[in-house]
Amino acid sequence: MKQGALATGFFLIAYDEPGGRPGLAPDLLACGLVGAQLGDLVTAGALTVDEEDRVVATRRTGDPEPAGRAATLVLDSVAHEARAHPVRAWADVLGEPLLGAVRDELVRQGVLVAETGRSLLGRRRDRLAVADRSAAHGPGLALRDMVRRPGTCTLHGAFTLALVSALGVERLLEPEIDRARVRDLARDAVVHLPAPLARLHSGVAAAAAAASLAVRR
Template sequence: MTRSSGPHERPERLRLADDFWLIAHHDRSGRPRLNPLALGLGLAGALLGELATTGHLTIHDRHVHVTDDTPPADATSHGILEQIATKSRAHPVPVWLKFLAGSATETVTTRLVRAGLVQREQQRRRLGRINVVHRPTDRNQACWRSVRLRHALAGRYGGTPWDDMFLAGLADATGLLPKVLGDDHPAGRAYVARWLPRSDPPALYELAIAVETLVGDAVLGART
């Protein structure tokens, strides 16, 4: 479990989908900063990205392939890998993204709750309705996720790590990047566009592009 952080202590790194969840939610209220579809697709991309960075899967000819069926240490990643490995043939990246997106928010939220990083709260609203939110247990830690991403894209770490570049790519693909970078959004987007295609592993770039395409298709579909 990631330990709590003091006011002058940087939180430890989290898994990609956990990081994206915290970036995509308000650090105080826990409310999402994205619409449900974009959030689900971003988290689905991050979940597949976790398996790509551990060498469990790769993308070839726009299809997802298992390269190592050794069970990952994380139960969530293990479950996703099993689903992919049991298929008799490889499926295109968009198929897996859309499949995982339906439950990705619940899946990652549950993992964060179990890790003690967010807590479930019920808020009573008008007409007796109950609204459920998941609020970060450590606001400093939650806020640091976006701060770290801004610092990484500004080159303050002597070069942006590929996992941060991938998170930035997902943020751009889902429309979240302006909320993370503010007025620096155009420069940050140009930086990501330049370097993300060189990502290691290359599957990270493929995933980010596929998420962007699906989100864009959804937006166009809603307008027609």
């Protein structure tokens, strides 16, 4: 998965084509999208996660502008805060607006198309349909291929795999890939991630655990 596309890639990995919508609970989807977009900006050098697990803007004047509305939304939100906040706080705040930005970006790119229909009871039903099958299935296929051939692993692929495992949603890669193998490779990947990405991974895992606990209550 290439730089600049981690959030859209994660959305497509989580996308349930028959249902026309993401196949994850909203809180987990929010954690994943925020984690993916933060990871993209960390690898690009625009953000970092410090030793106190706070997200900090590191972009300097004159650096290239982030590509896309999702990246701009996250970077501006972090940069304009008077003090730094942990990953979990950003997952709570940015999940919903980031979902809209990522979804709109995929529609703009022509990967998905928004459709409106009616259920059997006559209720309005909005869904996303695949417009470009190759692009829609590409991120999931690339991640599965990386799991099968770990020697082809890239930094962005390793972080995406670690993100899937942090959320506990290894099932997204089934039936082709066994959950236990995903967990094992994700553990190895985390060990080799740069320190800011490893701290980001921990923050996403904590946010996902808190979201799961809230649901169980």
